[in-house]
Amino acid sequence: MLSTTLLTVAAFAAGANAHFRLLAPTWRGSSFEEPASQWIYPCANVNETTDMANRTLWPPTGGSTIINGSHTSALTSVNLALGSNATNFNITLLEMFNQTGAGVFCMKETGKANLEEGFKAAGYSGLDDERINGLMATVQVIQLGHSGSALYNCADIMFNATAELLSDDQCQNGTDVSGVAIANVGSVTEEGGDAAASPAPTGAAGRLSPVVGTGMVAVVLAWSLL
Incomplete structure (x- = not known):
């Protein structure tokens, strides 16, 4: 049902x-x-939601993120601000990658490793800290198109230990939509190819893995996360 709704909404984008x-x-x-x-x-001049029904429940390990882009390619990143009415998006869930192809792009479990580090930096003991359950936060998605200008959208969430990720049926990429790494010029992958030009396999959700020879983070697509 959710999958059908998302694809219907996406058609109007x-x-x-x-x-x-x-x-x-x-x-x-x-x-x-x-x-x-x-x-x-930071949030397209849209105020934080006051309706708890509009605040998505997210697992403390990171929830699912779906965007629908109209650019044929866009540099994309996902950030997080902890608390209510927060404006400091200092937790980078996904470092910048290139979303290619206009349409629906899904990241099934967004930024698990970075989220745990962000919690610890904010004074929590880790993902199992009981204080995280019920904690308010805001997810910020940024896209940079061909002009280089940044576009912003935000969603308000509440961390909940019983929240679940979207299923594979709900978290699917549109036709010819994928994500590729941003790599330093001249860097190479383990296979010896140019990391910036190496295509990512298609699939349902975003997955983080390092690009060999660079300090950047690559986004490739797979059915699940490590």
């Missing part, structure tokens, strides 16, 4: 004038309607 929609977690509200604007940092 083509006329969004090269902007993008945040389908999961549920965004704060439409960033296409004034006074909202995706050009405005």
Whole structure:
């Protein structure tokens, strides 16, 4: 049911004038309607939700993120701010990667390793810290299109130990939509190819893995995370 709904909503995104929609977690509200604007940092001039029903429950290990982009390629990153009415998006769930192909792109478990480090930096003992259950936070997705200008969307979440990831049926990429690594010029993969040009396999969810020879983080697509 959710999968059908997401694909239906995505079908209307083509006329969004090269902007993008945040389908999961549920965004704060439409960033296409004034006074909202995706050009405005940090959350497209959309205020934090006051309706708890609009606040997505997320597992402490990281939840599923689905975006629908209208760019044929866009540099994309996902950040997090802890707390209510927070503006400091200092936890990088996914470092910048290149989303290629316009359409639906799903990251099944977003930024597990980075999320745990972020919790510890904020004074929590780790992912099993009981204080995390019920903690408010905001997910921020940034996309940079061909012009280099940044677009923003945000979704308010609440960490919940019983929250579940989207199923593989719900977390699927659109046709010809994938993600590839951003690598330093001249870097090579284990197979000896150019890391920046190496295609990522298609699949249902985003997965993080290091690019050999660089300090960057690569995003490749697979059915599940490590």
